[in-house]
Amino acid sequence: MRTRTPVDGPDAAEADLLRTVTSFDRLLRLLRRLTTPDGLSLTAASTLYRLEEFGPQRISDLAVAEGVTQPGMTQLVTRLERDGLAERRGDQGDRRVVTVAITEAGRELVLRRRRARATKLSHLLDGVSAEERAAIELSLRVLDRLADSASAPTSTSTSTEVGSRPE
Amino acid sequence: MRTRTPVDGPDAAEADLLRTVTSFDRLLRLLRRLTTPDGLSLTAASTLYRLEEFGPQRISDLAVAEGVTQPGMTQLVTRLERDGLAERRGDQGDRRVVTVAITEAGRELVLRRRRARATKLSHLLDGVSAEERAAIELSLRVLDRLADSASAPTSTSTSTEVGSRPE
DNA sequence: ATTTTTACATCAGCGGCTTATAGAAGTAAC
DNA sequence: GTTACTTCTATAAGCCGCTGATGTAAAAAT
Numbered sequence: 001m002r003t004r005t006p007v008d009g010p011d012a013a014e015a016d017l018l019r020t021v022t023s024f025d026r027l028l029r030l031l032r033r034l035t036t037p038d039g040l041s042l043t044a045a046s047t048l049y050r051l052e053e054f055g056p057q058r059i060s061d062l063a064v065a066e067g068v069t070q071p072g073m074t075q076l077v078t079r080l081e082r083d084g085l086a087e088r089r090g091d092q093g094d095r096r097v098v099t100v101a102i103t104e105a106g107r108e109l110v111l112r113r114r115r116a117r118a119t120k121l122s123h124l125l126d127g128v129s130a131e132e133r134a135a136i137e138l139s140l141r142v143l144d145r146l147a148d149s150a151s152a153p154t155s156t157s158t159s160t161e162v163g164s165r166p167e
Numbered sequence: 168m169r170t171r172t173p174v175d176g177p178d179a180a181e182a183d184l185l186r187t188v189t190s191f192d193r194l195l196r197l198l199r200r201l202t203t204p205d206g207l208s209l210t211a212a213s214t215l216y217r218l219e220e221f222g223p224q225r226i227s228d229l230a231v232a233e234g235v236t237q238p239g240m241t242q243l244v245t246r247l248e249r250d251g252l253a254e255r256r257g258d259q260g261d262r263r264v265v266t267v268a269i270t271e272a273g274r275e276l277v278l279r280r281r282r283a284r285a286t287k288l289s290h291l292l293d294g295v296s297a298e299e300r301a302a303i304e305l306s307l308r309v310l311d312r313l314a315d316s317a318s319a320p321t322s323t324s325t326s327t328e329v330g331s332r333p334e
Numbered sequence: 335a336t337t338t339t340t341a342c343a344t345c346a347g348c349g350g351c352t353t354a355t356a357g358a359a360g361t362a363a364c
Numbered sequence: 365g366t367t368a369c370t371t372c373t374a375t376a377a378g379c380c381g382c383t384g385a386t387g388t389a390a391a392a393a394t
Contacts, residue, residue: 039380059341134302136309138306139307142302143303227371242350245374262359264371
């Protein structure tokens with residue numbers, strides 16, 4: 001199924017990749033819009049999902065899990081709390097830690113959000129053939145798998161970029 | 168090849184979709200990190216790409232194309248200009264309009280970025296079979312196609328949320 | 335008891351977006 | 365040409381979401 005002849009080699013492959021990358025850009029912007037219908041940021045939604053799925057957790061753990069700094073998570077929790085979606089709880093035994101729990105309203109929002117997005121997706125998928133749908137499901141699984149390996153930096157890194165990330 | 172018996176119907180389909188949606192979340196957060204290695208926001212990168220590909224354009228056109236408000240685009244252009252990636256030009260004939268053009272530095276950044284991401288992707292794709300790769304390419308094409316139809320809201324909206332969005 | 339570490343909050347600041355509004359340039363009417 | 369309306373961009377104020385630096389209290393270590 002490779003559409004390349006043996007001779008054109010790396011150039012053709014690179015061209016393919018470049019087109020793929022461009023596609024990624026457009027896809028990204030689509031996804032960003034699809035996932036911001038209710039005023040929840042990606043991190044906010046992800047945090048809520050996490051709380052809903054795994055129960056109360058401390059701020060610093062959430063920060064690590066979501067890949068933001070602790071102050072960032074503190075502020076996010078403050079916003080969630082203000083909106084009634086989560087609440088701070090003390091922790092007996094260690095009075096420094098703050099445990100964050102999802103509220104009933106938060107739980108409902110998560111459910112509503114999931115349903116709304118499922119509906120949206122199913123509408124979108126109406127215009128997609130079974131074959132294409134299978135391809136999508138497969139690639140999502142693959143990309144999801146790659147997400148983990150990407151999280152663990154190989155340090156084999158070609159270091160193509162300035163690398164100003166805080167790590 | 169569907170693993171469903173005739174009876175479980177919509178429930179199973181919905182479950183599939185829900186899993187897909189969850190997968191989307193993780194994927195999104197992965198992509199967000201993958202695409203922010205050089206300090207360019209999604210919109211900034213997309214705008215630069217657009218300028219590189221289609222040449223100078225006026226602010227309001229860029230705003231529409233990128234799906235942000237005109238003041239938002241004005242500010243983005245100001246930042247791009249400050250960073251030397253784009254520049255404002257006058258428009259002879261209509262002195263109200265401001266034409267935005269990519270600079271040489273901007274062009275180089277776009278190229279570097281494309282190459283860096285292509286490299287990254289090719290590394291990621293090393294652990295992906297040809298079949299899976301084909302699936303990914305196909306789904307990208309499909310999703311890209313859907314991006315357009317998604318831009319036109321169906322208004323069939325389940326209106327699950329408070330609806331504080333401008334729209 | 336003092337120090338150090340841990341956990342969270344606070345502050346200043348920037349990016350990125352919004353709405354509301356201002357101001358300058360073009361257009362049309364008279 | 366003055367008035368009025370529209371068009372294009374810029375500015376202002378404000379919220380979200382993140383950062384690094386710092387403060388504060390509690391726990392742990394010495």
